[in-house]
Amino acid sequence: MDIDAIVAKYRPVVSFRVKKSIGVQTPDWEDVVNEVMINVVEKLKKGEFRGDSSVGTFIYTITSRRIIDFIRKKSKVLKHAPEPDPYLSPREHVENLERAQWIADSIKKLKPKYKEVLFLYYYQELSREEVAKKLRISPRRVSERVNYAQKLLRKVMKE
Amino acid sequence: MKKCKFENLIDEYLFDRLEETRKKSFEEHYFGCPLCFEKMEEKNELIAVIKAKGDEIFHDVYAPSKIRQSWLEPVLAFLTPRQWAMAAVSAALILVVAIGIIPNLKTRSPEFFINDDLVRGSSINLISPVIDNLGQVPSEFRWQSLGENTEYKLFIFHQEVLLWSTDTNENYVILSEDVKSMMAPGKKYSWQVKAFSPEGTLIAVSSRVQFNFTSSE
Numbered sequence: 001m002d003i004d005a006i007v008a009k010y011r012p013v014v015s016f017r018v019k020k021s022i023g024v025q026t027p028d029w030e031d032v033v034n035e036v037m038i039n040v041v042e043k044l045k046k047g048e049f050r051g052d053s054s055v056g057t058f059i060y061t062i063t064s065r066r067i068i069d070f071i072r073k074k075s076k077v078l079k080h081a082p083e084p085d086p087y088l089s090p091r092e093h094v095e096n097l098e099r100a101q102w103i104a105d106s107i108k109k110l111k112p113k114y115k116e117v118l119f120l121y122y123y124q125e126l127s128r129e130e131v132a133k134k135l136r137i138s139p140r141r142v143s144e145r146v147n148y149a150q151k152l153l154r155k156v157m158k159e
Numbered sequence: 160m161k162k163c164k165f166e167n168l169i170d171e172y173l174f175d176r177l178e179e180t181r182k183k184s185f186e187e188h189y190f191g192c193p194l195c196f197e198k199m200e201e202k203n204e205l206i207a208v209i210k211a212k213g214d215e216i217f218h219d220v221y222a223p224s225k226i227r228q229s230w231l232e233p234v235l236a237f238l239t240p241r242q243w244a245m246a247a248v249s250a251a252l253i254l255v256v257a258i259g260i261i262p263n264l265k266t267r268s269p270e271f272f273i274n275d276d277l278v279r280g281s282s283i284n285l286i287s288p289v290i291d292n293l294g295q296v297p298s299e300f301r302w303q304s305l306g307e308n309t310e311y312k313l314f315i316f317h318q319e320v321l322l323w324s325t326d327t328n329e330n331y332v333i334l335s336e337d338v339k340s341m342m343a344p345g346k347k348y349s350w351q352v353k354a355f356s357p358e359g360t361l362i363a364v365s366s367r368v369q370f371n372f373t374s375s376e
Contacts, residue, residue: 056191
């Protein structure tokens with residue numbers, strides 16, 4: 001079993017899950033990820049992964065337990081701490097401003113019907129059905145437009 | 160790009176719309192599905208950019224969307240569909256009352272029959288001549304005045320055919336010799352007066368009264 005390859009493959013997934021659960025603004029999120037990955041490596045080395053489930057499920061379980069522990073500890077501390085900053089999820093956090101501007105410019109160039117659907121669905125966070133009602137199209141068509149807009153943007157985002 | 164049957168849960172997951180069991184199930188799934196994870200990262204980045212720069216990106220989309228929302232949707236959202244239905248029924252009832260009852264409360268113009276014709280308006284009382292068998296052709300036709308600013312039209316008929324008519328603002332007409340000469344002794348004539356407002360609206364009608372005369376002197 002190539003442990004390094006497993007770490008390389010699963011670190012981004014664990015990072016995403018941790019950031020989504022405890023908030024990207026929490027400075028501890030990287031520590032939590034590191035602890036999870038160390039724990040994964042230790043368990044793999046000790047042979048605790050017996051192949052009853054997939055590696056992904058094995059790492060998911062370790063990650064979830066660590067997140068729960070973190071939140072429990074944080075809650076105890078926060079009882080006597082000042083009011084924390086508002087929760088900011090990863091979807092509200094732009095890491096690379098230059099790249100973000102590049103993507104924003106690409107969205108601006110989309111046809112109005114794609115921009116409109118992205119505006120309602122992602123910016124205003126309306127449900128697929130609400131967007132469909134507003135644009136007088138079917139929910140299926142909403143999904144098609146969102147997916148097609150992403151397909152157009154994918155090329156830019158992968159550069 | 161290949162598709163996974165779980166990828167339609169990505170948006171719902173990112174917007175925290177999945178209930179706990181499905182959320183856990185999807186999380187476990189993307190730990191083992193590189194396809195879903197890749198698409199989720201991609202969507203997450205896109206949403207983050209849209210959230211951060213939405214005002215800039217969509218400044219031209221705002222207008223039509225806001226117009227679409229500006230008046231109709233808040234109005235529609237003001238009441239539930241059931242309340243709108245009740246309001247429509249109430250409005251219909253009010254309309255029925257307004258159309259069916261209120262007009263009857265108004266003072267209506269009198270209606271009466273003249274020569275089998277239903278006439279709406281006031282009646283005019285004819286003063287003279289109102290008796291048959293006159294000695295000679297009447298020189299003056301007089302009726303009740305309906306006040307100032309009333310225009311009258313006098314009609315003289317021979318049997319059912321209009322012989323002569325004239326307009327006046329007075330409540331009488333003096334016949335000229337020419338008109339008198341159109342009538343002959345022993346024949347049956349009738350006369351009628353109609354009153355009009357200054358705008359030309361018929362406001363009153365008299366009955367048609369018969370007369371004849373015996374001498375042309």
